[in-house]
Amino acid sequence: MSARRSFDPMRLGIYLLLILFAMLFLVPVYVMLVSSFKPFAEVQDLSRMWLPPKAPTLESFQAAWFGVPEKGLRGLSLNIFNSLKLTIPATIISSLLGSMNGYILSKWKFRGADLIFALMLFGMFIPYQSILIPLTRVIATIGLGGTIWGLILVHVVYGIPITTLIFRNYYAEVPTEMIEAARIDGAGIFKVYWKVLFPLSMPGFVVVIIWQFTSIWNEFLFAVTILQRPELQPITVALRNLAGSQIKEWNLVMAGTLIAAMPTLIIYIILGRYFIRGLLAGSVKG
Amino acid sequence: MSHARKERWTAFLILLPSIILLGIFVYGFIAWTMRVSLSKWDGITPDYTWVGFENFHRLFSKDIGGVAAIRFRIDLWNTFFFTVLFLLACVGVGMLLAILLDQRIRGEGVFRTVYLFPMSLSFVVTGVVWQWIFSPGTASRPRGVNALLGMMGLEQLQWRWFTSTESIGPFHLALIPVIVAAAWQMTGYTMAMYLAGLRGIPEELREAARVDGATETQVYRRIIMPMLRPITLSALIVLGHISLKIFDLIYTMTGKGPGFVTDVPGIFMFETTFQGNHYAQGAAISIVMLLMVALVVVPYLVTSMRGEVER
Amino acid sequence: MRNNRVWFLVLALVLMSALALSACAAPAAAPAAPAGEGEQQGEAAAPAGENQLEIFSWWTAGGEADGLNAMYEIFKQKYPDVEIINATVAGGAGSNAKAVLATRMQSGDPPDSFQVHAGHELIDTWVVADKMEPVTFIFEDNGWMDAYPQGVIDIISANDEIWSVPVNIHRSNVLWYNKGIFEENGLEPPATMEDFFTVAEALKAAGVTPMAQGDNGVWADNHLFENVMLGVMGPEKYAGLWTGDTDWNGPEVKTALETYAKMMDYVNEDHAALNWDQAAQMVVDGDAAMYIMGDWVAGYYTSLGLEPDQDYGWAPVPGTDGVFMMLSDSFGLPKGAPHRENAIRWLEVAGSKEGQDAFNPLKGSIPARTDGDRELYNVYLQSAMDDFASDQIVPSYTHGAAASEGWVTGISDAMTLFVADLDVEAAQTNLAQACVDAGVCSE
Known part of the structure; x- marks a missing residue:
C-alpha cells in the first residue's frame, strides 16, 4: 500500500493539491475578515483591499449590529432576532410533521401511499416562483400578510417534503420486527410511534432540525416577497438591503455577512456530521 | 370496520393535514398560476380575462413579444450555460476532492470542513461576498480581483468581470464570475456525496482488482467510477434543479447586467411581476421555469419510486 | 379504546391548529382594522407600542436621509408620543423599493405612507387599482390649493381628486x-x-x-x-x-x-x-x-x-x-394604512412650508410649494427655483x-x-x- 512508504512524491502532490483548494475556498472568508476589521477610511483605499487591516477595529461590527441611526441604518441585531423567531417555530413544526409523515409512509403504507409520497416530494423541487403570485394573495387574504406567522406557515408547508423524506428514509432502517413485536403486544399506531420509533428518532431529528434551520435561515425569495416590514425583516433581506445601498460601506457589509452567516456556520462546525447526513438525505435516496 | 382497515384509516388521517396543505400550496397554487398565465392580468388589479397562450407567445416569438422575447431567449441561453458549467465544475472538482480525501489523508476532517462550509451559507451571503471580490472598480482604481492582479503586476489580465458584455456566441463571459461563486458554494455538496459513495465501496473489491494486477488508475476507472454513477446522477438532478431556478445568488450578486448578460428567468419573473406589475407575463415565465424543472425531476422521481417498489 | 385515543388526538390536533391560527390572527388583525377616530389618544386596550407611524421610502443615505430625518424631527416635536418606523429599501433609484412596496401592498401589509414619484407611477399603478385614499381634503383643510403651482397639482391629480402630497421637485x-x-x-x-x-x-x-x-x-x-x-x-x-x-x-x-x-x-x-x-x-x-x-x-x-x-x-x-x-417625490395615503390618523399628520408635515424647507436644502431639491424660503437654498438650488418658475415643464x-x-x-x-x-x-x-x-x- 502506497500509504506505508516514507516519502512519496505522489502523496506530497495530493497534499499540495488539497491545501491549494482549501486556500481557494477560504479566499472569501479572508476577504470578509480583513474588510470587516477595517475602519471605513481604510476599506475605501482599494489598493489595500487584499491586505490585512493596519489596526483591526470592531467598529464595523458594532455599526452593523447596533445600526447607525443618523445614517438611517438599522442594526442587524433586530433582524437576527427576527430570523430566530421565524426559524425556530418553523423548524420545530415542520420536523414534527415530517416525523409523523415519515413514520406512516415507511411503516404504515396504505394503497397509494407511494404515489402520495412522490407527489409530496415534487413540492420540494418546484421553482417557488411558480406559486408566488397565489401565495402572496392567499397569505394576505387569511390575514397573515406582513407577519412572521405568515412566513412560518410558508416554511412549514414547503418544508414538509424534505422533512418527510428524511424521516421516511431514516425509519426505513428500523427493523420491521421491532414494530411487529410491539403490535403483538397490542400497541396501536400511535403507541408504536411513541414507544418504539420516537426514542430512536433523536439522530433523525438532529439531521432534520439542522437541515431545516439552515435552509429557513438562509432563505430569501419568500422572505423578500412576504415579510418586508423593516422591523420584521429576516436577516437575509436586511443583508441584501445593506449591500444594495448606493454608497457601499464595504467594511459594514462584510461585517454584516459575517453576522448573518454566523449561526448556521457555528451549527455546521459543531454538528457538521449531521449536516452532511441531511445533505445526503436531500438527494431522495442518498 | 376491521381492525386493520381502521388503522389504515388512521394512518391516512395522520397524513391528511400534510396532504391538504401541499395539495393547496403546491398543486392548487400551480394551477392558479397557470390560470394567471393564461389571463390578461396586467397591473395591480387581477384580471382573469382569458387570452389563451398569448403570454407564452410573447416569450417565444420576437414578432409578438419584442424585447420580452429577446430577453427570455437570452435568459434561456444563460440558464443553459450556467447549468452546464456549474454542474461540470461541481461534479469535476467535487469528485477530484473526494478521491483525494479518500487517500487516507491526515487532517481529513479539517479539509472536509473547509470544502463544505460554504454549503451552510445563504446564497445572499455568497452573492454579497463574491460581488465584492469580482466588482471591477474603475480603470484608475481597480478593486477586487483586479486590484489583486494589479498588485501582482498582471494588469493585462484585469477584466470587467460580471459587467463585461463580451460573449462567445450566445455564451456571455460575464456569467463566469457567477458560476465561480455558485460552484464555490455547492462543490462541497458533490464532494460529500462522492466521499460517502467511496466509503461505501468495500475495500475487498479494490483489493481483489489489485490482486488481479490492475493499477490504481484502472481500479478507479473500472471499479470505482461505475459504482459512483448513481451518485453522479443524484448530484446532477439536485444541482441541476437548483441552477434552473437560481435567483437569490444572481439577484444579489449582479442583477440582470447590461444587455441581460447575467439575467435568468428567476430575475425576469421577479422584475416583471413585482416591478412591472405584469402579473400574467410573470406567471407565464414561472410556468416555463416549472416545466424545465419538471422535465429534469419527474423522470428521476418516477424511476426512484419504481426502483423502490421493485426492491 | 384505541378508537377513543385516535379521536382524542384528532381533537387535540384540531385544537392546536385552532390555537395556532388564533395566535396568528391576533397580531394581523390589529393593523388590518381601519384606525378608529379615538385610537391615537391612548385607548385603554391599545398597547403603547401601537402608536406608530411607518414611513416607507428609498432614502437610505446621504442628504436624502438627512432631509427625511429633518422632517421626522418636525413631526416628533408636534407628536412626541408617536414612534416613527423608518422603513427604507436601498438601491437603484427606488427600483428595489418599488418591488418591495408592490409585494407589501399585494400581501395586504401597506405602510402608513410611502414615497412614490408623483405622476403616472402613482396614478397608473396605485390609484387605478383603488389602493389609495384621495388626499384632496388635506390640501383643502390646510389651504394648500394656492400654495402649490397648478402644474404640480395637475400631475398629482386624477378623477377630480388629488392623490399624493409632493415634497420636492428635482x-x-x-x-x-x-x-x-x-x-x-x-x-x-x-x-x-x-x-x-x-x-x-x-x-x-x-x-x-x-x-x-x-x-x-x-x-x-x-x-x-x-x-x-x-x-x-x-x-x-x-x-x-x-x-x-x-x-x-x-x-x-x-x-x-x-x-x-x-x-x-x-x-x-x-x-x-x-x-x-x-x-x-x-x-x-x-x-x-x-x-x-x-x-x-x-x-x-x-x-x-x-x-x-x-x-x-x-x-x-x-x-x-x-x-x-x-420629477417629484411625494407621499400618499394607502387604503388600510394601519395608523391612518398618524399618516394624515405626517402628510400635513410633509406638505407644509416648514417641512419642505427643512427637507429640501438637505436633500438638494427645491420645494414643491411656491413659497419656499430662498435664503435656505444654495446657489444651484436658487437657480433651479428660478428656472422652475419660468421654464416650460416636461415630465421625466x-x-x-x-x-x-x-x-x-x-x-x-x-x-x-x-x-x-x-x-x-x-x-x-x-x-x-x-x-x-x-x-x-x-x-
Missing part, C-alpha cells in the same frame, strides 16, 4: 461639468447637441474622458436617454411621446438613439460597473469633464463639502435650455412622472439591450413595442 436635465477642465481647454458648456460633440471631441483630443456615466442599474441609461430625447426633439415632441402623439417609430426617436450611441464613444469605459455617485465623483475628481444626471448630484456634492459654482459647474443638458424636466419618464411603471419596465428592457449592442434599429422597434404594450400607442 430637475432631470442638468449637465454637470468640471470648471477647471473647461477653463484649461478654453471650452464653454455645450448649448446644443452639435456643440456637445464638438466639445467632446476637443476634450478627447486633450486626453480627458469627455463624459462620465455610471449605469450599473438601467435607470441611469433611461435617465441619459430621456435627456437625449428632450435635447434632440424639443419639449413638445418629447411630451407627445407619452400621450401617443409623437411616433416612436419616427425620425426623432431614431436621431435620439443615434445620438445616444454616438455619446457612448465619449464615456468612461467602465461605466457599467459604476453607480451614479461614482460617476458624479469622476467629474469633481477631474477624471471626466461632464456628466448628465439629475440634480440630486448637487445634493451629493454638498454632502462631500463642495460648493456650487466653485467646485463644479452646471448647465441645462444641451438642447434643453428653457425647459425643466421635472425615468422617475415616474411621465409613464406607468409597466411601461418604464418595458423601456428599461429595451435600453438594457441597447446599451450592450447599440443597435439603433432594434432598439427603436422595441421601444415602439413597449408603447403598444403600455396601451398608449396603437399597433
